[in-house]
Amino acid sequence: MADQSSFGWLSVGLKKAKPFLAMVSLQFGYAGMYIITIIALKKGMSHYILSVYRHVIAFLIMAPFALVLERKVRPKLTLPIFLRIMALGLLEPVLDQNLYNVGMTYTSATMGATFVNMLPAVTFILAMIFRLEKVNVKKFHSVAKVIGTVITVMGAMVMTLYTGPAIHFIKSAGAIHHGNTTESDKHNHFIGILLLFGSICSWSGFFILQSFTLKKYPAELSLTALVCLVGAVEGAVVSLIFERDMSVWKVGFNSKFVAIAYSGVVCSGIAYYVQGVVIRERGPVFLTSFSPLCMIITATLGAIVLKELIHLGSILGAILIVIGLYTVVWGKSKDTKSTSEESIMTKDIGKNQELPIVDHGGIIDGPVKILKIPAADNIRSDSIVSK
Template structure:
């Protein structure tokens, strides 16, 4: 009996810890993607071809699950939904990832993982524009969302405009060889940062359009598979136009194949599933709050594996971004709790209303019956007396 009780407690503890373990593991996966992608781009792989191969792999990974698991609930694919899917594929697989890869090649894996933390702030701004978010300046959590967004954007501006001296967090013994690399990267640093910010804007637009599309096409796996498929086709066309050398499409047993398979399976296949499960349990705010962890892991791996140099401007900007991000997350969590409480109150009110009305009706019926009884009794008395 005691063993059964202890096993039940262990299961409860594991169920509570499982979302944390899932998101923590996923951040390791994203950090690994930054490193592997940097290695493949530095080895000469074209970013257009990398984005195409990534979605080839993702399509083959997601499509079987979508076909078998959602065959009974998949809605009909209409022309307006198909056009939205084409636009989604252009925003995320084509525009976002190609801009991101170009920015990553011009900056560093650590810097790219830090600047991606601007994504929640940009998404919040676009959600305000499309009326998916509301602001009430009388509520402190609404003010926190605005202030956090401003702090996050300020951190991105610091990282863009101020590079600063090198901060040697982990001594790698490669300072002399990296000096020329740093000098050659300086001239492309601002351009790379702007590309990364453009990538975040495209990614945020993808989230906004995806939220509207899911209302019309509520099949997450099928929508993901179609986006990956269209992204593969659109990226393929762009790659054929931009890359004329057909030898660039060749893959060997090297970092190029590893980057395509790893990013396709882990970051476009497993990540969609894990995030979907955790969002259903804890909500999107919980998932977003783990983004700074990926930045820290990428900085450590980048310094060890790639011998990347961390600059003071990146550290200061990253601190601002983390502060702003958690301010927005706190405001969103309070907003979510309040909206949930209002929804519960509305449901309770909707349930109580018929009970009160029926009670009033019952009282009215009982009163009428009593009056009928009072009226009928005296009416019968004179008749009996006449007889």
């Protein structure tokens, strides 16, 4: 009995930990993508073509799973749902990724990952506007979500506005970013920041719309495949408009191909599916609250692989971001617990509402069931009592 009880507790613990483990793993996946992508972009890869090929690969991988595993549960694809899918394909595969990749080339991989820390704040604001998140000022755990979001934004602002001295954890000879900057570099840096902010707004809008779409179309694999397909088509149209040189479509077996394959499999196919599952279970704010971890991982990999310098401002900002992250996650966990307790109480109240049966003046003891009969021609569907 003890072993069975322990196994039960372990099973429950793993089930509760799944969303956390999934999101942490996803941040490592995104961090790897940022490093590989910026290497490919600096070697002449077109960000438009990268986005198109990335989603073609993601569609080819996810479509078979969607066709087989969701053939019995896939809802009908109506016109309103298809229009939402088209909007999803525009927001994330086209706008977010192209704005982000250009902004990252104007700044750095670390700065790009840093701006992702704005994602929880922007998503939280949009979720409040569309009533996907509620804040009860009378409950501390609810206010903690707001406090955590503010702390996260403060950390991101510290990393953006305060540089500080460089911290030489490793040898930085040949670093990409040097101390002397020209006016042109500053101008490009400012443009890069604006583009990164625009990408974050598009990404947040994607999560909000994805949350609404899943309520009407609860098939994560199928939705992932369709978003990738539509995003690839829309991205191809945009690429043909802005890239007149057809040679940019040619990709060999090099760093460009690695960037396409990795981002397509991990960060489009798998990521869209995992995000859909987590959004349906915990909501978009919980999902985006893990994005600050990606910045820390990317900054470390950027220093090792790309020889990017790590400054004091980045470290101080990272500390604030981690504090904000855990504050938001704690508040969300209390929200989930409160919702579960209210659901259990509602079920218990429903079970305890037993009606007595009166039989010729006498009362028959014992529980009774409430049954319903389907409506017939002239018979109204009412509840009847049976023992």
